[in-house]
Amino acid sequence: MARPRKSNEKTEELPKVKLTKESIKEGLVLFKYIEPYKGKFIAGLIFIALSSVTTLAFPYLLKELIDSANDINQGKLGQPPGTIALMMIGVLSIQMIFSFMRIYLFTSVGENALADLRKDIYKRMIRMPMDFFAQRRVGELSSRISADVSQIQDTVTTILAEILRGILTLIIGMGLIFFISPRLTLLMLSVVPVIIIIAILFGKHIRKLARNAQDQLADSGTIVQETLQGISNVKSFSNEWFEINRYNSSINNVVSMAIRNGQFRGLFVSFLLFSVFGAIVLVVWYGAGMMQAGTLSFGDLTAFVVYTAFVGGSMAGFADMYSQLQKTLGATQRVRELLIEPVEDVTVAEGNVDDNFKLSGRVEMQHIAFSYPTRPEVQVLKDINVTAERGQQIAIVGPSGAGKSTMVSILLRFYDPTSGKLLFDGKDATSIPLSQLRKQMALVPQDVLLFGGTIFENIAYGKTDATQEEVEAAAKKANAHQFISTFPEGYQTVVGERGIKLSGGQRQRIAIARAILKDPAILILDEATSSLDSESEALVQDALNNLMRNRTSFVIAHRLSTIRNADKIIVLEHGLVKETGTHQELLNVSDGLYRSLSKLQTDWSIDTDNI
Known part of the structure; x- marks a missing residue:
């Protein structure tokens, strides 16, 4: 049944890290992916600077246009307004080109660099040893190559450019408003930063509420997914009412959180409108007094207000960009972990088996012992000695947890034994390149x-x-x-x-x-017929017989009837080889484990037939 549970599966919010010397240094390592495209990257930086300059030139020309019109009204000589307007159109046209080139170049660099990064991550991930995958979830690894890289991509293509543009706008804008009027600048600096700090705090709280609402909505989705996946259980227990109530309760919580979030957003927008326009009124009021005193022109006041808006916008934007940068450094750390993980020594180029490493099919396991790296204190295999001659069929049987699948993992060199030797045609397995070995083996799993x-x-x-x-x-x-x-x-x-x-x-x-x-020279069958019905099993077993003919085969089997013709049967229990022999030889061992397993299956089969 779809069971009620606490929500541990939240919508993924990428974790942040503090901006420290170490985290920034680690992040800069990824700039090696930008190096092949450094020409475009440098050009993009130049266009960012040019775009910022042309953007900030517009308010200055607007000031000149207003002052020119005012001078003409007062009968003074000055630059014709039409000329200034044409200059403004020219600046806008140039700004349009600069903005296009800035976005195009950074997008081109970012997409290419991050494509190279994705390829490198996947290339390393697919070469990781089996122990790496045993300790991690597939979803986590998928997130590294999707969410984490996408976060880095956003930073390289957009956020980095916006940070540089914001810094330039802030520096140049502050210089220009101070140039226009130091007194008005000091007044602005006493008000605007306070508004920005309050707005940032408001914004953080609203984002937290929005995340909670999203998490609750994700819980609702989980309820739907669980219910539909277990619909037969829900119906068989007649618990439709329970699931409907559970889903309705979750949706009601979503609505409640969303409304609360809306209330705070309403307050935030109201405060922002009042504060921004109040600040503008204060600046204009003070500037009007300066105009009456003849220390400031109307054009100067207009330019000052526009530049103040630019500076305020840049300052407010830094909070979100800082947050994004923290997320990017966190994503960079997780990606870097993958890039420095040790990988298997396998070839990633297509190629045939080298004649020097061709196998005939003889396999020896000499005093093999093994413990999984995550549980070194538990010995899964103990002093295993097995020899398979070329073309022989070796069956491996035993109760669950005896170590059968672990033996297969050792044969495929998914893991190397803790002690002992694995030999192919008399050669130590470690002397044969991993790719060359696996090219000559095939696995048919359950x-x-x-x-x-x-x-x-x-x-x-x-x-x-x-x-x-x-x-x-x-x-x-x-x-x-x-x-x-x-x-x-x-x-x-x-x-x-x-x-x-x-x-x-x-x-x-x-x-x-x-x-x-x-x-393949060596074939491994891991309980290949255990989950099939009788008709399918007969077809599959016939196909397996075709496959095993004239090649060394290791067969893990639960159904002992499928391995009666095996050349050798290895009986495992608690990681030890308890018995070895043919089907008939093992049946003749009076107190043998194989005989006991065979009797249990025979009795079960008779009972089933009588039902």
Whole structure:
């Protein structure tokens, strides 16, 4: 049933870090991705400066235009208003070009640099060892490559430019208003910063309320998701009323929070309008007195008010930009963690198996012991000794938690043993390049993951340059061609996310076809038929027999009936090899674990048949 629970899954708010020397230094490391585009980046900086200058030139020309019109009314000679207006149009035209170039250049640099960063992150992430993925959630890693990089991208393409532009506007604007009237500037500085500080505090509180409302809305979405995923449980317990009440309660909380947020926003906007226009009235009133005294012209007063608005806007914008910069440094730290993580020594270029590393299929495990890095005190495998000759079928059985899947992980070198040796054709596994080793091995797991493309693409994953004929031949050996041919699109049928459009047996046969196409020297089957019905199991088992023929195979099995013909059966218990032998040899061990497991399955099968 969709269970009530406390909300731990909030809408993700990227954490911030303090601006320290260390965090800034760490953030600057990512500027190496900008280096290939430094020409455009420098040009962008130049256009930012030019854009700021032309923007601040406009109020000055406006002042000149007003003073010119006023002088003409008083019969004084001066610059014709038409000339000044044309100059203003010219400045606006130049400003338009500068703004376009600034945005274009920074966007170009940011998009290219962050594309390179994304590629690097993914390239490293896909080469991480299995232990790395065992300790992290998929959602967390996806967030690194999406949310964190997007935050950095926003900073490089927009926020960085806005910070530089804001600083220039603040410095030049302050210089100009002080030049126009030092007295008015001092008056403005006594009022505007106080308004900005109050506005920032108001803004922080409003953002907090908005985040709480978003979190509550996310909880409502979680209730819907849980209810629909567990709809059969909800209906079977007749708990529709309970889920409706739970959802209504959550939505009512959202409405309550949103209204409270609206009240504070109303107060904030009212305060802002009163404060801003009140400050303008104060400045204009004081400036009018200066005009009457003849110490300030009407044009000077107009320019002063406009420049004050520019300076105030820049000061107010710094608070949000500072917050964004903190988030970016936090995102940078998390991305940097990925970029400095140790990776597996695998090749990332396409290539064939080197003749020097070709395997015939002989495998030895000599005194293998293993503990997972996260639980070093728990020994999962203890003194494992197994030898598989070329072409032999080795079955691995035992109760849950015996260490069967761990043995598979050791064979694939997802993990290296804590002690002991793993040998392929007499060579130490560590002397064979990892990619060369894995190119000659294939895994058919219990839970087959198909990629969301076509059937052809999923089978061809075993050999990316395979032809249509090769894919079809593999599918026929895997007993998959027949059901594929019944689909209207045939091999171009899209399987859906994780292969959801196919049945379990069909997914297994696609995975077997993929392994056949790879033509490995060593095959690993991890309980490949355990979750199938009898009809599907027969088809899959026949396909597996085709796949295992003339190649070394390690088969993990719960259904002992599928491994009766194995050349050797390894019985594991608590990480130790308890018994070794053929099916018949192990059945003859009177108090043997294998015999006990076999009897349990036989009794269960008889009971099932009698039901």
